[in-house]
Amino acid sequence: MCTRCQASPSYRWSGICWRQNRFSLARTGVVEFCLVDENIFLPENICRHVLDWRNVGEHKVDALAEMLSFVAADIEVEVCHLNLTGQESTASLSGVLDRLGRCNLVVDATAVPQVFNLLAAVATTYERPLVWVEVYAGGIGGLVARSRPGLDPDPFTMRQHITTSRLGLQPRTCLWFRTTLQRT
């Protein structure tokens, strides 16, 4: 069965995401990606990455774009080497955020609160669904969540809910478990 034909072929996937799920989406039928990451692929990243020694020294998004092109010929990947929370040009940052706002889905896989704030604001402003993932430090588990405009609470409310109310956790307690992902 050709899942490619059944899946929506023109959805754009955006955000900072990792590795396997990009390729899973590409194999499912997503053909347009917009990847944002400023990191360089280093040898210590190999242990948790789909890239390997051949890509050491490259920008991760460039290497991933090349690998995605091997999945299907019609895949289009836009890459951006901008650090969303770094000391970047505000005009460039505005352009990237506007670009993300024109995607069909925004994905935050950084587990960095500052990036989450930015992408949640983009998702709220442009009324785009946001999916975010966190891997808790130590590999004890993780969080997978989404916020769809008109159907779910906004991302900020959902994050506050998970950190304070549902499990009786204080934010500091939860932060202890939160990994400080550096987008490896």
Next chain:
Amino acid sequence: MVQNYAAEDMNGNVMSATDADVSILAYHSTRLAIDTLLGSEPSSFPYSMYLIGLERSWVFEAPFHTIPIETDHLPVAGGVLIQYGLKCWLTVWRLFPVFWRRDGVKILLPDRIEQRLTIALENAKNQEVGGILMGEHVTDGIYRVRISPFNVTVAPGFVRARDTRNLEPTAPILPKNWLQLHPIQLPGRMAFASFFFSPAERA
């Protein structure tokens, strides 16, 4: 040194997430992303937040322990566009002429709320008896209705039968003399109602 993906338990043992751990979360997020993109209704995921356990730790009783997080009781991001710009904040003097009094009250309202109110007023015809509009006091005579955390809701009771208010059968929409402005000067936080309108007491 405890750093990325690593943590230290109470006994000082360092735990680190493996590639398999991260991959499990990545694939779960992929399924959630695909379901979100397809927009299937009903969704394959009855909840929108999940804690996925990979070890017996914290709130997880065992590996593969999944805890769905209920969010239905939280306010829904109501499909309204929040943009902070001059063009999106419209005065609604054409919607509510009564807002323009001699002392000059100006209401800043996002497009979406204006559209919803317009539809509600059109449906109400001459049976509309008013309501409560909560906003932030910006400066003298200017109030702003913001989206978050409030959401404008046109409640079923927004339109009431005329006889409940002893209105005339031919009452026009929002007659100027029948509404009374009650400004409450609480500058700053939007958590307070800075003004509200109510039917004026007619002598």
